[in-house]
Amino acid sequence: MSELGRNDACWCGSGKKYKKCHADFDEKLSALKAEGHVIPPHKLIKTPEQIEGIRRSAKVNIAVLDYVAEHIRAGISTAEIDRWVYEETLRLGGVPAPLGFEGFPKSVCTSVNNQVCHGIPSEELILQDGDIINVDVSTIVDGYYSDSSRMFCIGKVLPEWEKLVRVAKECVEKGLEQVKPFGLLGDVGQAVNDHAKANGYSVVREIGGHGVGLEFHEDPWVSYTSKAGTGMVMAPGMMFTIEPMVNMGAPDIFQDSDNGWTIYTDDELPSAQWEIQVLVTDDGYEVIAY
Template identity: 65%
Template sequence: MERNEPCWCGSGKKYKKCHMAMDEKIALHAEKGEIVPDHSMIKTPEQIEKIRISADLNTAVLDHVAAHIHAGMSTAEIDKLVYDFTTEHGGIPAPLDYQGFPKSVCTSINNEICHGIPDESIILQEGDIVNVDVSTILDGYFSDASRMFCIGEVSERARRLVRVTEECVELGLKEAKPWNHLGDIADAINSHAKANGYSVVEDIGGHGIGLEFHEEPWVSYVTPKGSEMLLVPGMMFTIEPMINEGSPDFFIDEDNGWTVYTEDDGLSAQIEYMVLITEDGAEVLTK
């Protein structure tokens, strides 16, 4: 772009006063052979503000689930909580009918890694750990996060897995800053999981989000430090590693085509943050 043209981001500022310096810095990294984002992966100020509103609703939905989840309820009841709260506040549950997914939320229990389908016959039991993965569309903008819930008194084995998973996400978040790389996030997560005797699922990862449910980049949690895409202000994606207590291998339910299980029947946990790369770090939009 010419220096005095309006910036491509829609801010109304001249390019030289807005994104020119950042674009030049990205170009220097590209010349070194690094993977860099294009402008489609960088959210504009207007988009960011609207996505924040969607993310606020997504957080409120998870808070609503947290206030009501308990032993003895079915996962279908969780689905109803999510659908009713989301729609009553003007939103749409993003999973509903997404590529044929039949429900408004994913509920994955114990040895289910992800994409568990709510059902009247699946009853939460004392001692279960369950991931509730909520995704929201509000005014056309997308948000996504998940939490782990311990139902009643859970075993030390299960509680430790959940705790380490949260530590992994927080360590990954510390590496989510401009001019680092996605591999820095992955290395922090994978190293901590392995140090605690766990494994990270390799073939399912995070994703860009905001204007669509799933955008570029795809986010791995097992790649080396310094590898993968350069992080720049305005990028938005999820940090959502799936931590297994045994093997990272998995299989997908042949009957429903969605639910992912640990191959060795071990426990799995996942916590998901949606983050925005800022000028000096990362902002957690919903978790």
């Protein structure tokens, strides 16, 4: 896999000799590749310096979501949430990653009820008692990216909607349990999907998680309708999101033809999503943003 000599400097930039750093790592990946598995390229393996920078970004990301959690309520517009995210992110030394990304006009995604994801904040959309909303915050600090989202129940929510929100979070936790060094991403997707289906729900097929850290969206793409035993090898140093979109009804979705961003459930039933950012470690995982 690598033409480096064992006494050469390691490709990761640690300054250590290759044999003392990533030689065994590369041998393990080469063996898995020979077995037919998809292995990550070196560019997807974060260095300790990069990981530390991403942690700093995540600290801002989490603080912004905490601020939203303290202030969100019925009667406010989703545009107000956008202002909170913009102002708090800048105050804490970051930049909102969504703002201007591929033309996205706001600093945060706010997806209400049957909006699956990529909801655009609006002065006209006022949160009502009984709504559920996903607030998806993505942050840049010193060029490093962090990305996480939370669901919020506004006022008194129908019990069946409250259950959807709870189970969506459980799906993330089930997927996280499958994150193991040199495991397979398909194991994560299978665990997510099994738990959603066991509760009578479906998982959106077309949109999944993604690598993140040095860019907003990196490889790998993370499916939540995948099968155990398939997918890319989860090597230590890889970082990606777990963020299944769990629908109360069918998995079918459509995109708003007017704004080109917002995704809705085709059957108009509600959808829920939580997102965490995960680092694969030598002995398991570390949740970077949540």
